[in-house]
Amino acid sequence: EDIKLGVIMGFTGPIESLTPAMAAGSEYAMKEVSDSGKLLGGATVSSVRGDSTCIDAAAASAAAERLITSEGVKGIVGADCSGVTGAILANVAVPNGMVMISPSATSPALSAAEDNGMFFRTSPSDARQGQVLADVLMEQGFKSAAITYTNNDYGKGLADSIASAYAAAGGEVTATFAHEDGKADYSAEVASLASAGGDILIVAGYVDQGGPGVIRAALDTGAFDTFALPDGMIGGALEEAFGDEIEGSIGTVPGSESANTTMIVEAISSETVDASGPYIGESYDAAALIMLAMQAAGSSNPGDYAGKIMDVANAPGEKINTGELAKGLEILAAGGEIDYVGATAVELIGGGEAAGGYREIVIKGGKITTAKYR
Amino acid sequence: MIDFLNGLVALSNFVLIPAIAYGSQLALGALGVTLIYGILRFSNFAHGDTMAFGAMVTVLVTWWLQGMGVSLGPLPTALLALPVAIVATMALVLFTDRMVYKFYREQKAKPVILVIVSMGVMFIMNGLVRFIIGVNDQRFSDGERFIVSVREFKQMTGLREGLAIKTTQGITVIVAVVCVALLFWFLNRTRTGKSMRAYSDNEDLALLSGINPERVVMYTWMIVAALATIAGTLYGLDKSFKPFVYFMLLLPIFASAIVGGLGNPLGAIAGGYIIAFSEVTITYAWKKVLKYWLPESLEPDSLVQLLSTDYKFAVSFVILIVVLLFKPTGIFKGKSV
Amino acid sequence: MTYSLRTSLLFLLMASLILGEGLLVSWNSALGILNFGLISAILALGVNLQWGFAGLFNVGVMGFVALGGLAVVLTSTQPIGEAWSAGGGRMILALVTGAATIVVAVIANNRLRGRARAAAIVAILIVGFVLYRFIFDPAAQAIEAVNPAATGYLGGLGLPVLMAWPIGGLLAAGAAWLVGKTALGLRSDYLAIATLGIAEIIIAVMKNEDWLARGVKNVSGLPRPMPYEIDLQKSESFVASAQSLGIDPVTASTLYVKLGYSLLFSAVLILILVAAQLALHSPWGRMMRAIRDNEVAAEAMGKHVTKRHLQIFVLGSAVCGIAGAMMTTLDGQLTPGSYQPLRYTFLIWVMVIVGGSGNNLGAVLGGFLIYFLYTKVEVWGPDLMQLVTSGMADDSSLKEHLIASAAHMRLLTMGVILLMVLRFSPRGLIPEK
Amino acid sequence: MSFLNGQNMTGGYGKGPDILHDCTVAVDKGEIAVIVGPNGAGKSTAMKAVFGMLNVHSGVVTLDGEDITKLSPQARVQKGMGFVPQTSNIFTSMTVEENLEMGAFIRTDDFSDTMAQVYDLFPILKDKRHQHAGELSGGQRQQVAVGRALMTQPKVLMLDEPTAGVSPIVMDELFDRIIEVSRTGIPILMVEQNARQALEIADKGYVLVQGANAYTGTGKELLADPEVRKSFLGG
Amino acid sequence: MIVVQDVHKHFGGFHAVDGATLSIEPGSITGLIGPNGAGKTTLFNVIAGVLKPTSGTVTMDGEDITGLPPHELFHKGLLRTFQIAHEFSSMTCRENLMMVPGAQSGETLWNTWFGRKRIADEERALRAKADEVLEFLTVEHLADHKAGQVSGGQKKLLELGRTMMVDAKIVFLDEVGAGVNRTLLNTIGDAILRLNKERDYTFVVIEHDMDFIGKICDPVICMAEGKVLAEGTLAEIKANEQVIEAYLGTGLKNKDMMEA
Ligand SMILES: Nc1ncnc2c1ncn2[C@@H]1O[C@H](COP(=O)(O)OP(=O)(O)OP(=O)(O)O)[C@@H](O)[C@H]1O
Ligand SMILES: Nc1ncnc2c1ncn2[C@@H]1O[C@H](COP(=O)(O)OP(=O)(O)OP(=O)(O)O)[C@@H](O)[C@H]1O
Ligand SMILES: [Mg+2]
């Protein structure tokens, strides 16, 4: 049997440079499972990609529609951006009873979406990260900060939660300004942020969108020289672009000690896929969860395995790390229980979203280094 | 007095210098748009992607040069690569013209058809660039980053506020001024330039005067290709090269060309600065500057900001519309088809 | 080939494309395309009214579509009582103050002369602005503070969602009237960029004014005029009738809902199309064409050009607003960040031009065809790449590179198709007679 | 054979119906040939056909014995043909002087003399040399148009209603000048509705009706023909 | 009934109309002549509301109409033609005429949807009228041709034809004759005389053809350099030294005219 999984991401559009690696991450998990030959007695898994465009809800729904009704996929990894994710969920996934696990839609609003138990995400809601980042800032002694965020639901939600957590912890937010991704120039934003001042600039953006532009302008004008960077900003591109220019900057990314993405990143890195961006591990995990749940339910039917996703993701059971999917499948086949850890220390809470362990990073010697796990 | 200077330096550093540099970048892009409009009489949506293509060739050649160990000392190596890129871009646009636009010209299609056609070309060029170099940020700048950096400036003057002027900013401004002067001279003083204007005015009559229309079109595209490549490269040097951003640049570039008056090179320059300055100044938070300028008792604790930067783009459009209401064809009385 | 034969053939071809999608791919996908095709056709009609009839180069379509979308939220969601009590009254006062400032400024502009005029206007605007911000800021803050993750806005009127369509039209018409009053003195590309700017301003407001419709935080779960598929799947009578037709209940429910939308949208399209056709083939249409051809002469022949321009600009924009509301209803959510000029303005223009500007049937055809292609090239692009690379060695890096960039073939394919169509019929598929 | 000869031309615009039917116009060195006829007879069309701006599917055009039927308009300009069309015959967004310069576009010699002559002929243009031609009055535009053609120093000059809208005094001068030009050996082919004055100075006259030659003769002959006078010259 | 009082129109520093004062008697056919660039067309444009005068007033039947927009003047019965033809190029010649009458009930959107019957009746009448005018202008065969694709002279005829579609009080004709065949021009002259007699139209006619002016105009006004140079019957004007020097000249054409 060949089981098809849909991978719906914005292969064109504003985050087109992140998505190839994310898709490759999830497809890597599928390959791992297919190669093991242990899923449902030797089924193989293949992926069918669909373009979410990240922004066009209609196009994204049409793509999902096609995957489900004509390609006959049994589960969907995606979508990427929160807006289109919500649209696909409401218009296509729920009506068709399709399981959907998003690796990167982090909007808190999705927690409350009507999902009929079909929607999960492997990235934590932004509410949690705000708290973590605020803690890091206070511990490092940054007493005042300016915030700039990418003007979408991710950036806005994250900025809101950072601001409120930071203020609650006693920090002073001097200003909060949005920046639009893909714009030609960020002088205006940086000028105003500089005017507001602060010990550090929090940039809640994307590493291959407006984020670096803002940092560049801030560095060049001498407005700020240390930055606090949430998950969307952490990636190889950051090291490449700034190196030790942002020495001492701090950041947070979902992750835990026991989990690591290095293996996936190495496996998928190639000439054509730049694997330095975020959400690669999450994508791997999303695909892994679907397949593990199928194994647990003994069926590839979404209606059957949806209920098993929480079981395989959480304790009790044997911990399954990246690259150990075969082991997980075996245990499940034998009727045992697993606690999937994967690339991002998956722990699903509430309505099926990641609880979120975080890795605190610091830029040292021009490299992203791990300070500790939270 | 020192306080006043500090305030002034802060204002220059954060507002004036970035706005001038950004304005020049827009102006260079707008020159290309305005020329196509002025002579071939349509709004060329593919201009942003032409810029991206030109810049991409520069990036590739620069990498190659860097690999060979060639450098220009304090200046970016990309300047050496520029001529190659210009030639490549010229080849591309001339090829496009042959394959695409020529047909519609012969059909005497309405300008709006050409606009839509240029969107088709935009999609294709867009795909081409992403195809060759990918969608990610690419760095290719080297040489001395700053003419004056913040730290140097502070050391030099002993002021609390610093001032940075980047090499690329300097180059951009100089190049923009030189380009517009050359173009102005070319169009108004040379025979070829005049024949280009004549063609744009009345194609049939140009024919009757012995002007070869295909030649005019060819020259136009070649100049536009050169301008686009220069603009794209300078922008890429200053910020970074990313194909998608060139598409997004299109909007402010059009705004600049229009507010200045389509078809007029001086208008493109003026328009570029107007758009850039309105983006940067109107939403500026004056707190920092006022802290220096006002006596302590009056020091503001709010940001003293007229509008949030969220609206910077909106503001520049409001200004554009206001200008157009008083000067319906732009500041320099542009054309309209 | 005669004109009407050509037209019928083209529509037949379009119908068979959609039917083919249904037979070869899936009926769900076909109906999905049909529904967006219907909305696109309405949008194209709106633009064609303005451009094809009157020569108004409106590139602000996106703004009016977005206003239609906003209308859905303002009409159909439940009011948030808490937010209203937190700052509703004050917000209304602020908006009234803002409007009053502008009205007073306009009056001053008309009444006063000379230097006093400029001074008075500046003074009025500054005082008004400060007053406005003074009332507005706390109100907005208070409203946005009410449960920001889930609400944080005023909510709507709680009316049936179908009401949102005409209201969307009205909202767009109102905005168009304001825009028209100020900007319709402009011509060709100057008008274009002005309208483009206005659309950007509308989007900026929708993105940043969270109290209004949650800004970039989006409003999802909007009410819909059709039953939910889940409910249908649970309804026994529905399941029974589905089974009697031999369709599995899940598919039947999704098809049922889509078909319902198709009928609603078709009704709107036909209504607007008939009205537009009647108007075009009448002295009114003739007058409009005259104005488009030569404004100076039309003015000398007693036609009130400005008034007519305003009329058609408002009408066309209202149609776009209706379509925008329909689209948001279909999406079930309002995401201001998703309004991009490329998709909501230029794609519509492509529809009009490819279909044949100045011809209503052309616009409708263009709407269907271009939307169809826009969705299909997502599939064709990668297929094309597979085909291109099929001859290459499996491990060649060029092949890998080509396959990896296949997603970008979407726009490229779109571009190629666009150029092809315009090459073979430069005046559009169904040109103006 | 005449110096410029449009022989038995048949053709029309684009894919439309034929406008010209077997129409012949010709002019020799030192001659002035005038075409007259009712509105829509095809006079302008005949001129355009001679200049290669039309599909002529039968008939030939020769210049100085050479068959130029297949040449593009530009190439005909290079061969020394000058043409003033009836409508949109100036560059409105360029100054008067630039308009004249464009007339001399194919010349590589110094053309300041010719320009001075044109300014002598039309003094008003000298006053307005730096003004955009689009801002001129109707008659002034016409003067620019003729001036532009004169700048070419053509081997043969074709004028489509050069005197439409010019005042009597300028018209007189224009005719004088046309006679002068023709005396230097340059053949002149023109369409005129001020037909009586034009035929007065014409060596050859053609009356076109519905795209075909109706009457041909010397200017005097046509003027003397009562039928022609009544039907085409306004009695 | 039209009184032009000290009208100035400046373009930058150039005074195109420089203090023109004249009055047009009801029921007259006034000829307006003058050298190229005298300001005749500019004066027309000021009267017809296309240009706003720099100073001065225009009154019609005692009512100040200075600066009123053209469409309002049209409804007051003031029509004009353009020196450079302004046809509606993508419409047929018949449509060019049918669009003219004001207050067509089919011009309101409401009626296009709910008043089809009335529109159909009106259209039939209009069509007949338009065909009549086309026939009069000898271009009935062009009724269904696009106006952009007819000859230069035919476009001028359409200009004139439009003014014949409605009952006008006063019609300004800007060089209807230029480019029009002289035989046809004679017919047009007759028509103008007839409209003047039978329907009481007032005409103001700019023309450089003295035969035509002589045949239909009385009085004749000669402008030069933006001012009124002379006024009177054609004979008086022709005898005026200044007019001869500035405008008529003594050349071929003049001779020819004297002979005639
Ligand atoms: N828009 C303008 N800008 C500058 N000058 C202008 C403009 N329009 C007209 N003029 C000038 O005003 C003068 C009068 O022009 P007008 O068209 O009124 O002349 P006219 O008497 O109608 O001449 P003609 O008999 O040649 O038609 C001319 O010298 C012309 O150059
Ligand atoms: N661009 C065109 N396309 C199609 N038909 C045209 C075009 N121009 C003119 N015609 C037609 O060709 C015929 C001859 O036109 P032409 O311009 O040669 O007339 P003409 O003799 O110059 O008249 P006039 O004295 O009025 O200028 C007319 O019936 C006209 O309708
Ligand atoms: Mg003619």
Ligand SMILES: [Mg+2]
């Ligand atoms: Mg005139």
